[in-house]
Amino acid sequence: MRNIVFAAAVAAMGSVASAPSVMAQVANDDQTLAIAAILDNNSFDRAQLMIANQMQFWQPVLDTLLVMQPDGKVVPNLATAWSYNDDHSVLTLTLREGVSFTDGTPFDGNAVKANLDYLKKGAGQNGFMAALISEVEVVSPTEVRLHLSEPDPSLIDNLTVVGGAIASPATLGSKDFANNPIGSGPYIYDVSASVPGRQYVYNRNSNYWNKGAFPFERVTITPINDQVARLNALKSGQVDAGLGEARTVADAEANGLVVQRNDVNWLGFIIADREGKITPALADVRVRKALNMAFDKASILKFVELGFGRLSDQIFPTGSSAYVPELDKVYPFDPKAARALLEEAGYGKGFTLVLPELASFASFNPIVEKQLKDIGITVQWEKIAPNATIPELRSGRFPAYVFQFGYQGTWAEYQKFGYPHSAWNTSKVADPQFLKMLDATQHAIGDEQIKGYRDLNRYMVENAFFAPWYRRDTIYLTNKQTAVKLHPTNAVPHIRDFSKAE
Known part of the structure; x- marks a missing residue:
């Protein structure tokens, strides 16, 4: 009886069969990182940003104060240094100089304050990441102090994701920003080439301060919810990377895809x-x-x-x-x-x-x-x-x-x-x-x-x-031309962790 119950459960999951691939607007090539997402983007509004499967949509455009590497180590990014006072009630951040948003607005202490205040006041799911920040004190254009109402053991980690994402302060609260993000990140969102719900296109930001960390000229993200269609898109070369499932692993490996597992x-x-x-x-x-x-x-x-x-x-x-x-x-x-x-x-x-x-x-x-x-x-x-x-x-x-x-x-x-x-x-x-x-x-x-x-x-x-x-x-699939390091706290890789296979 037990085996019958388990067999029924497996059958209910469905079998891997043929399904149509999903056509993209912008074709893939060797200068493009083409990603298949299992969910559509929710919004580019700074207060509504998401982690997990929807984080890849905003990461090309909105840089973060800090970065968490695949090994879990937190390293500098827009903030070049950080330190707590003795009782962890104040976090001081030193900010990178010479960075501007793609609309020309400078990145500085005022931009950090505007973003954190906006996140805290917003109704987004990840507003909790700024909830314990009682005040953002702008000491100078290159230094801010985050005063906490009580200690927040997650704060440093949060500044590597939604808590630390920085948009141009000129766009905060703008209706247009929900569909056209402006940041200082490695890529610029291409509004004219993108079709929300179908494909999102990002072109290289030639003025980005750390271009060498991002080897692709273009990033495209295509929402493909159906796992069979997603696998077909990978096998055909329409996309380079995307989530798989346990029952697709054998098919993926038989077709030369690279399979990685993440806990x-x-x-x-x-x-x-x-x-x-x-x-x-x-x-x-x-x-x-x-x-x-x-x-x-x-x-x-x-x-x-x-x-x-x-x-x-x-x-x-x-x-x-x-x-x-x-x-x-x-x-x-x-x-x-x-x-x-x-x-x-x-x-x-x-x-x-x-x-x-x-x-x-x-x-x-x-x-x-x-x-x-x-x-x-x-x-x-x-x-x-x-x-x-x-x-x-x-x-x-x-x-x-x-x-x-x-x-x-x-x-x-x-x-x-x-x-x-x-x-x-x-x-x-x-x-x-x-x-x-x-x-x-x-x-x-x-x-x-x-x-x-x-x-x-x-x-x-x-x-x-x-x-x-x-x-x-979590099963993640790539073709042999694309390398990626999986992340310890996210279902899908961060954009910066993709590279061209050697």
């Missing part, structure tokens, strides 16, 4: 209602531990993901300061022990869980339903429209759900899940002990902070905040 995302059963507001049973840690032991994670990884991933009971990757090796193997697959825990908690007769039926994760539904039934839990599915997935999950209506999350950095993960106001603490759970530990870690420095990160991680696993299954490999 960015984790997938599993999210236990949102840990206070039992919707499903009282979930307030008992024994029930949550039973859920961790209910799923045959190894078989899910083998049959659904074809082995492209790594089993783990924690949400942090090996490169995180919070990673604790022994937390990878805490909860074995043991339905008998899970049923015993439910009996001990007073739920020997089981209970019912209402779960959202999500189109993107539908292949897991028969597995979840069968394996929860095996320990006495009945699943009722509530269908969710694909375009309503995120709002529905964040509404707090569901006590649990299957989902995938990316990794944005150690402290960012605690910000994402740990506080009652956190975006993905959907049931607004307030764990007093955990909050106390968060506060101590936020205000710690150096080794004490790292110890705090690990203690928090251990607390989450031991108290079964989630039931992680595995770290799901």
Whole structure:
């Protein structure tokens, strides 16, 4: 029966068949970096910029204050130096001289202040990256001080992405800017050649201060949501790079494409209602531990993901300061022990869980339903429209759900899940002990902070905040003429990490 359930799940994912390629406006050539994206751009407005799959759209145009290399090291960029005061309440940035935006506006301290103020006041998803900046003090054209209302352990990392993206201050708030970004970056957005939703075209900025780091004369980004069409575009040479999936790897390798794997995302059963507001049973840690032991994670990884991933009971990757090796193997697959825990908690007769039926994760539904039934839990599915997935999950209506999350950095993960106001603490759970530990870690420095990160991680696993299954490999494909280094905190590579293969 188990193999039948897994076979059905794999079949539900679909098979690799022929699909039409997506025609681009600007053809690919050896001076162009042609990228296939799985999502369309949302907006170029400075306050609405995104990370993850949509970061590549703005990176050619908007340079960042700092840069994170593929090895995770942060290095200078528009800011040439940075330092904290003793209590980490003020971050001082020294700015690069002689840089101008492509509209002629100079890059200086006033430009940095305008961008950070605009990001903080905006309603964008990543406005939190500037939330703790209480004041941007412009000391001189080449120096700014970021005054913080409280320590922000993620600030340096955030300045390498949306938090540090710098647009021409003359464009901030302009309606035109949402469709025509103006920055100081290595490329200039070509409005006339681009067709939003179909292809985005960027031409080299001849005045960029670091041209040697970007070997291509042109960058094009073509949104191709369908994975078969995306693979066909790679095989035909229409594009040079794009995301793949586990079930496309064999086809990609057979056609001479280069396959890389990146440990960015984790997938599993999210236990949102840990206070039992919707499903009282979930307030008992024994029930949550039973859920961790209910799923045959190894078989899910083998049959659904074809082995492209790594089993783990924690949400942090090996490169995180919070990673604790022994937390990878805490909860074995043991339905008998899970049923015993439910009996001990007073739920020997089981209970019912209402779960959202999500189109993107539908292949897991028969597995979840069968394996929860095996320990006495009945699943009722509530269908969710694909375009309503995120709002529905964040509404707090569901006590649990299957989902995938990316990794944005150690402290960012605690910000994402740990506080009652956190975006993905959907049931607004307030764990007093955990909050106390968060506060101590936020205000710690150096080794004490790292110890705090690990203690928090251990607390989450031991108290079964989630039931992680595995770290799901992100598959990235390129042709043999294109080289790329994958990034530890993003699903797709940064534009600066592409090069021509030698």
